[in-house]
Amino acid sequence: MTSTDQQTVLYGAPLSLFSGKARAYLRWRGVPFEERLSTPEVYKTIIIPRIGYPMIPVIETPDGQTIQDTTEIIDHFEKHTDGPSVFPDTPKQRFAAHLLEFYGDEWLLIPAMHYRWRHNRDFAHAEFGKTALPDGDEAAQIEAGRKASKMFEGVVPMLGATPEMTDAIEASYEALLGELDAHFARHSYLFGTRPSIGDYGLIGPLYAHLYRDPASGEIMKRLAPNVVAWVRRMHELEGAEPESGEFLDGDEIPETLLPVLRRMMREQGPCIQDMTDKVGALKQSSPDADIPRALGMQPFTLEDRSGEEKTGQRLVFPYGQWLLQRATDHQAGLSDEDRKGVDGLLGQIGGDFIKPEMIKAPVKRENHKLVWA
Template sequence: MSKMFTLYGAQMSLYTGKARAYLTYKKIPFREVFSSVKVYKSIIEPKTGVRFIPVVETPEGEFIQDTVHIIDELEKRFEGHSIYPATPKQQLVSEIFQLWGDEWLVIPAMHYRWNKNNFPFIYEEFGRVATPNMPAFVRRFFGKKLASRFKGFVPVLGITEKTIPAIEDWFENHVLVELNKHFSTHEFLLGSRPCAGDFGLFGPLYAHLYRDPVPGAILREKAPHVAKWVERLRNPPKNDGSWLEGDAIPDTLIPLLSRIFKEFWPVLMHSVESVQKWIVENPDVEKIPRSIGFHQFTIGGISEKRAIMPFQQWKLQRVVDVYNKFDVEQKANVDNFINASFGLKIEALPMSKRLQRKNNKLVVA
């Protein structure tokens, strides 16, 4: 049996970009198979029970779906070049950035892809799913039909006429500025070695915001050091590099962490409260819906409604689990950092009803 892994995904896919960068960095031998309609119907759906990419097939014939799960499983099998810092503050910050990249940077990623003139590039990219071997004009025709489904998801994320100016200001004049400042002095988030947080950021910043024509031009012009970071993670250095000594968190990350806790954290907290309530009100339902209503959120000072997504609780549980593994002294150090810098307490998160993934579907634990 071949020892080669197989990555089922697509270049325009946010999470495929994350998985591909991880496999490349870890030097895991893999081949990539484009997720055409034929591949979805013959492999992805029958083997995983869902229609989501990326999927990684192991040499033993196991199919792993979701990037967090993929990375966790492969970290167990390939111990070298670990992306999990060993020290508590760095470990927690890494997980927070992974969560932010996976779940919050989706907002600018989806806005700039679907509300800017990235066409016909995007239509051709999506057209490959339905007609991978046809000429470009045919791919554009079918791609436009397929892409409309994804574009329809934009308002669900709270991307509306009301929030678009705030999203653009937030991303271009704050997030990119702070990331550019950080990557002007650090190769990766926590030093000269990528952590899980780097790969979380890479998904949206590469697949949507670097590759797509309009946001790609903005990113290269306004944040050239971020563009260089993208290239570093696409073509990682041969040596391991190192994380900063003494469990240090760079000062250049503090403004970004402040924004995460101010804007993203309240959304997570209310999502958890809503999930806990939903579970109590639906005691006989095991499978959790992808969304359970809407709630208010604020970005760039503007409020709007967006879908409540239970999957974010599953992702947040991971942050809490990392924290709960620390010993008393480690927790004290982390508490001092988080509470003194941001006025928060990780252990205070109300998640008595936990979620888990069962057969690639979200269920009550």
């Protein structure tokens, strides 16, 4: 289908974390779209020529635009389609929603990659094979999948998912499931009966890797049935309607969401500060340099099941600062009274360090890549 057919095309794959995020949003927004599998031929003839690197999902709009990043995909349809927004229009909910998109997109990569490649490897090989060799028989697909997934498997330790961190990653994730399950027992989505941009940040890892992959899916079904119900509402619209629902009145941040936000600040917080420091240092030392995809490694600490702290190492991604800036830019633009409310929320969750001033070298996305703002 071409752009003249007046339908959006989504190039993605069932196993792809961010394809799940984009697909869930397009379904809720009611955007007519056709999904096409991102085969090697699609990468060669469409994705790399248009984007410059091999990455999914990619959408082609009816007017011929090509958009790669899921946040930019959502921004595009929020701007160009009518209907209720996934961005709350009250200060605390909007701020928290941006934080939770950042948390899902960046931090929950750790459990997502851990569970896929420690507990679901054979399934992942088969799924990669179905994308790499869609017309092959099962044996050929599995062999193709092993080859196609080598790059992804190779980066898993650099994302922090090492054998030494296994117990701590699983303890943290299971605790997060419990916190989310308690929240979704009382609320359909993060901030009421309408999904927010924060929900779309969480659905990527929680659907494609942690629900759809069989071993981790069994864990979610056993420990967190309310999270399972939320995943199905988000991705399949099971029991939900497109463009439906409302955010909670009075800019309310549900009490049940505070443990999730506190976990984010406790676990991801030190890495957030280190990330902005490293981006700032790069700009100061090499102001004309291109921004690399990663800026070395950083330590991160999680508690294992015994309560002992375990420290691993993970890559620092400047892209994360771009997501964080969506929260801090919102924070900076608030009135004094509204800023007090956001600052009060940060005090409740241990996030006092989150402030516009922490961004020492702002970045932006331009032509499918990160550049200095």
